[in-house]
Amino acid sequence: MNLKLKEVLETEKTILQNLYSLYLHDLSKFTTLLDIGEQGNFEYEEIDDFWELDGLTPYFILLDKDIIGFMLLLERPFLKKDYDFGINDLFILNKYKGQGLGRKAIQELFKVKKGKYFVIELIENSPAVSFWKNVYSDLNIQYTEKQDVVDDEQCLIQTFTIK
Numbered sequence: 001m002n003l004k005l006k007e008v009l010e011t012e013k014t015i016l017q018n019l020y021s022l023y024l025h026d027l028s029k030f031t032t033l034l035d036i037g038e039q040g041n042f043e044y045e046e047i048d049d050f051w052e053l054d055g056l057t058p059y060f061i062l063l064d065k066d067i068i069g070f071m072l073l074l075e076r077p078f079l080k081k082d083y084d085f086g087i088n089d090l091f092i093l094n095k096y097k098g099q100g101l102g103r104k105a106i107q108e109l110f111k112v113k114k115g116k117y118f119v120i121e122l123i124e125n126s127p128a129v130s131f132w133k134n135v136y137s138d139l140n141i142q143y144t145e146k147q148d149v150v151d152d153e154q155c156l157i158q159t160f161t162i163k
Contacts, residue, residue: 001063003104005071008058010051016058019070020044023091030124031153053078061092061105068096071105073113083159084115090128103135110139110162117162123147123154132158 008016024042028034037043050056055078061069074086087109092102121128136143136158143160150157 003101003108004062005059005105005108006062008050008060008070012060013047013051015067016050016060016070017044017047019067019091020047020089022093023070023089026091027122027125030122033152055079059109061101063096063101068093068101069105071109073109075113082116083118085113085117087117087119102131103138106135107139114162116159118157118159120150120155120157123156129156136160 021041021043024034024044028042034042050058050072055075057073057075059071059073060067061071069092070089071087071091072089074088075084079086087106090102090105092105119132121132123129135141141160141162143158145156145158148155148157
């Protein structure tokens, strides 16, 4: 099995929108701020920004040739201050969860994107918090963590450097 990241092309936006709806559905379990839209899906209204703003880069996570998830990477010039990168969203389809594929996708990213990172999780999203703490442990990453309110939600923010 070959896992890789592939930058999402604007022509593939509909696929990413569909995956985002699934991601937001999963996330809605941990927040009251996400609701289903009029069309019966969870809408990510800022998706066009990914191709209009420099520094927002969506990636499909591919297993062999199949899309099994996505990741949204924030980087400069979108990020202005202390960090080189932020992993904003990470999603693996349920069928593939628990197989270490999310961690492998993160490892693939770290091979080519070195620098200072931040990751934000909703405090209530215990699966995400557990996932990231396991990634840090498995990859021997030293991180710092704080709690803060982000977009009206209590969140954990971890920062670390990949060399």
